[in-house]
Amino acid sequence: MSLNTIMVFAEGDESGPTTLTLELIRAARGVAANVEAFVLDDGSSMAESLGDHGVSKIHAMGGAEGKLVGAHAAALMADLVVSNLPDAVFFGQTPDGRDTAARLSVRLDQPVITNNVGVTVEDGVLVLEEPVFGGTQNIFTAFRNDGASLALFRPKSFEAESIGGAIAEVSVLEGADPGNSGTAIVTGRVIEERSGPQLDSAAVVVSGGRGLGQPEAYELVDELAGLLNAASGASRAIVDAGWVPYSKQVGQTGKVVKPSLYFACGISGATQHLVGMKGSKVIIAINKDPEAPIFSVADLGIVGDVHKVMPALIETLKAT
Amino acid sequence: MKVVVCVKQIPDPALPGELDPTTNLLKRDGKLILDESDSYGVEMALQLVEAAGGGEVSLVSMAPNNEMSGLRTALAMGADDAILVSDENLAGTDALGTAKVLAAAIGRLSPDLILAGVESSDGYTGTVPEMIAGVLDLPSVTFAKQISIDGDTVKAQRQTEAGYDDIECKLPVLLSVTAGVVEPRYPSFKGIMAAKKKPVEALDLQALGIESNTVGVVGARQETIRVTEAEERESGEIIEDDGDAHQRIAEFLGELKVV
Ligand SMILES: Cc1cc2nc3c(=O)[nH]c(=O)nc-3n(C[C@H](O)[C@H](O)[C@H](O)COP(=O)(O)OP(=O)(O)OC[C@H]3O[C@@H](n4cnc5c(N)ncnc54)[C@H](O)[C@@H]3O)c2cc1C
Numbered sequence: 001m002s003l004n005t006i007m008v009f010a011e012g013d014e015s016g017p018t019t020l021t022l023e024l025i026r027a028a029r030g031v032a033a034n035v036e037a038f039v040l041d042d043g044s045s046m047a048e049s050l051g052d053h054g055v056s057k058i059h060a061m062g063g064a065e066g067k068l069v070g071a072h073a074a075a076l077m078a079d080l081v082v083s084n085l086p087d088a089v090f091f092g093q094t095p096d097g098r099d100t101a102a103r104l105s106v107r108l109d110q111p112v113i114t115n116n117v118g119v120t121v122e123d124g125v126l127v128l129e130e131p132v133f134g135g136t137q138n139i140f141t142a143f144r145n146d147g148a149s150l151a152l153f154r155p156k157s158f159e160a161e162s163i164g165g166a167i168a169e170v171s172v173l174e175g176a177d178p179g180n181s182g183t184a185i186v187t188g189r190v191i192e193e194r195s196g197p198q199l200d201s202a203a204v205v206v207s208g209g210r211g212l213g214q215p216e217a218y219e220l221v222d223e224l225a226g227l228l229n230a231a232s233g234a235s236r237a238i239v240d241a242g243w244v245p246y247s248k249q250v251g252q253t254g255k256v257v258k259p260s261l262y263f264a265c266g267i268s269g270a271t272q273h274l275v276g277m278k279g280s281k282v283i284i285a286i287n288k289d290p291e292a293p294i295f296s297v298a299d300l301g302i303v304g305d306v307h308k309v310m311p312a313l314i315e316t317l318k319a320t
Numbered sequence: 321m322k323v324v325v326c327v328k329q330i331p332d333p334a335l336p337g338e339l340d341p342t343t344n345l346l347k348r349d350g351k352l353i354l355d356e357s358d359s360y361g362v363e364m365a366l367q368l369v370e371a372a373g374g375g376e377v378s379l380v381s382m383a384p385n386n387e388m389s390g391l392r393t394a395l396a397m398g399a400d401d402a403i404l405v406s407d408e409n410l411a412g413t414d415a416l417g418t419a420k421v422l423a424a425a426i427g428r429l430s431p432d433l434i435l436a437g438v439e440s441s442d443g444y445t446g447t448v449p450e451m452i453a454g455v456l457d458l459p460s461v462t463f464a465k466q467i468s469i470d471g472d473t474v475k476a477q478r479q480t481e482a483g484y485d486d487i488e489c490k491l492p493v494l495l496s497v498t499a500g501v502v503e504p505r506y507p508s509f510k511g512i513m514a515a516k517k518k519p520v521e522a523l524d525l526q527a528l529g530i531e532s533n534t535v536g537v538v539g540a541r542q543e544t545i546r547v548t549e550a551e552e553r554e555s556g557e558i559i560e561d562d563g564d565a566h567q568r569i570a571e572f573l574g575e576l577k578v579v
Contacts, residue, residue: 102447106454114445145541188486240500304561312566
């Protein structure tokens with residue numbers, strides 16, 4: 001038995017919806033007959049792509065116009081959810097997705113379930129799957145509320161699927177004002193490093209951790225990544241230490257990656273790192289500690305010193 | 321300036337976590353410690369108050385059994401006082417319920433600034449701070465990695481997927497602080513001794529005027545219906561480097577057709 005309507009909080013820019021948005025639509029289609037979307041502009045830029053993936057209707061919220069998204073979007077969404085009564089609203093686990101879900105939760109007085117990677121309907125209610133303890137166990141949680149259920153999903157939990165749907169109908173949402181809660185303004189936007197293969201889409205990812213010893217040694221990671229046409233990533237330890245920007249962090253509080261090949265260099269394999277890369281097809285790890293937990297998920301594990309193995313590998317790859 | 325910092329006391333993350341087999345909730349009956357994620361908020365508050373030339377840092381925490389060892393750590397770092405909310409009806413409270421409780425406690429203090437960690441280390445929903453702002457109808461800046469105060473305005477950098485945004489907002493405002501933004505100080509011996517005498521006000525739900533059915537398991541309106549073991553990833557070939565491991569990697573990359 002499936003639900004009637006699920007609404008998806010869509011994110012994206014002029015170039016279209018994010019992959020995560022399309023994954024949410026896929027998840028929603030699996031459990032509901034009708035999927036609609038909230039979009040943060042006039043709706044025209046995504047009507048085709050969202051329609052193609054199965055969205056019947058877009059609720060256009062206009063741009064946040066220099067305000068933070070969460071308070072603005074939640075105010076508009078709350079009124080529509082109250083009048084249209086969807087079974088659920090799905091969000092991607094992004095900064096704006098979390099903010100919006102949290103604000104909406106307060107406005108509607110409805111619970112939010114976070115960190116989900118799966119969804120089913122059992123006995124007519126939504127059941128969500130969340131990995132815990134570094135992905136060693138999965139908890140399944142059923143909503144027991146009346147009204148719209150709110151759920152946040154981790155990236156790469158579903159496979160986006162184009163189904164050749166018609167262009168989505170656009171309806172403009174107006175009226176609600178976030179009031180005092182919406183008074184934080186964005187005065188500038190800084191984009192860090194967007195050239196080369198991107199972490200969340202690259203086929204190969206090379207990541208470095210504290211085992212590199214010092215910030216300069218991250219060059220080994222960059223060099224190896226360059227040779228493999230890979231994106232470079234990092235553990236949180238070296239992001240916190242300021243060696244590399246946060247946009248490179250892989251893991252629970254960073255990016256989720258599922259490349260064909262993940263290369264972990266000097267990374268211990270803490271559970272919070274593993275949840276961000278365990279879905280990789282093949283994992284290679286270099287670590288000098290034979291007991292390092294990263295080896296329990298590695299297809300090829302090298303017990304060795306990154307300062308010896310990486311330069312030698314780089315030379316070998318250059319020579320071929 | 322008056323700053324409130326939300327701090328969570330959690331089971332030591334170095335010990336393996338465990339679910340209670342009857343309730344499927346995370347076990348929290350052992351000793352609790354200050355969540356490292358929150359030590360950044362405490363440090364940031366202390367630095368902002370110092371930069372402002374004075375003020376007060378108050379802590380707010382919700383914990384079972386009047387547990388306050390984590391609070392004492394934050395007081396030893398230099399916070400002035402604390403409110404601790406404990407009530408047996410709070411077991412099983414979800415993110416929204418937690419936000420209702422913390423907001424009610426914060427509301428008693430009328431702060432200029434509220435700080436919290438982006439997400440706790442044990443529950444990591446990452447929604448509680450924004451919900452607190454929602455309950456109090458305040459503006460917020462989540463994922464803040466740099467904060468400064470200029471008169472009645474907060475300036476912050478908010479981390480985004482691709483970089484960061486510069487944000488400005490008038491006080492009062494809530495900010496959630498990312499890990500690693502400041503170096504949390506170690507409590508000094510003097511600080512530890514002083515913390516033992518700092519005031520901790522213990523409150524229950526009734527004192528906060530919160531109906532017990534809006535929080536706890538009942539208020540959470542969700543139920544863990546099963547827990548399964550995830551499929552284990554098999555580990556493969558592990559070799560010791562004797563100077564030629566790089567060749568094995570190159571070969572392996574060749575087999576994968578990566579090079
Ligand atoms: C709430 C929360 C969220 C978190 N989120 C994340 C997250 O998103 N991503 C993340 O990565 N972490 C996250 N963490 C942190 C995580 O717990 C670990 O602390 C972190 O992943 C460790 O990084 P590391 O492996 O680089 O460092 P370490 O754990 O210090 O490991 C370094 C490794 O390098 C090895 N080594 C040392 N020298 C050499 C050498 N010369 N050659 C080869 N190997 C060497 C060591 O044997 C060791 O295994 C989070 C933690 C918390 C509490």
